[in-house]
Amino acid sequence: MNHYSIYWIKEEFAHHFFHSSDVLYRFIKEYQKNKNREDLKRQYEYITMNFPKSSLISHITDNHPISSCLRAEGDRLNIYNDIQYISLHIQKKKINFRSEMIHDAEELLFPALRLFQPYLFIVGNDLNNYGWISPVTQRKKNKKGQVLYSYL
Template sequence: MRHYYIYLLKPEIASNYFGKEWLIYQLFVEGETAKKDLRTIAQKQINYISGTIPTLQIKKNLDKALRIRNDFYVLKEHYYIDIKALESKAVLKDHGNMLTISASGSYQAETVFFEVLRQINPAFFAMDFENRNYGWLNPVKQVNYI
């Protein structure tokens, strides 16, 4: 089972930390594992760099992109994809300040959710703490000034 925690970072954070994703990941790790005082500071920093999750826009985009699929359904405000042929399942949950995706089987089902989210905003940052994977859903392109 894979568990992804997805935050929408503010645009200036996304552009300034492109290529330094490990620093963002480390902040979130400290927010989960540090001792009480440091955890409080890390949580304040996480709140500062995080943007508001566009819940309504996500709902509309999921409905628009996935309503024709017979393996997509919504139950109690949670979004499910169950691709039986590929033995791939995923559920997307909105927690207000972050999204979570829990997936099992092949990567196909979670990729469908990632694709919809990356089209909404390029500054979504996903982390799988258990497997130590992290990164942008849609890499922010840097502009080089000469």
């Protein structure tokens, strides 16, 4: 089984790092290797959000696919169907999960997480896989008085 971690990145940093996610990936990997470095720890704490365990578990429970089963045990969740299985462990600053393939998470877990929060960054701990769970959209600023007309 492959091991992945999900981080909730603050909105301003998600917008900043969306197109340079490799920088965010390298930072997270460096932090994982050097958790005793105070500078990395402070940066990690600053750019990531805490996961509210009880509301997240409740949200996933209410929004998991109908064709799957869910078993909750404390801060752990198991989501499965006939051929797919995901084991989740929710921690303060990250969600760890194991699945045979990332495709299993795409079907069983990610739809519920996308409804919960769009600024989630996924890192493969065994593989060099990483990316955003959803596209980070830039909010359009209110542009009063600017209208584009066409006379065709």
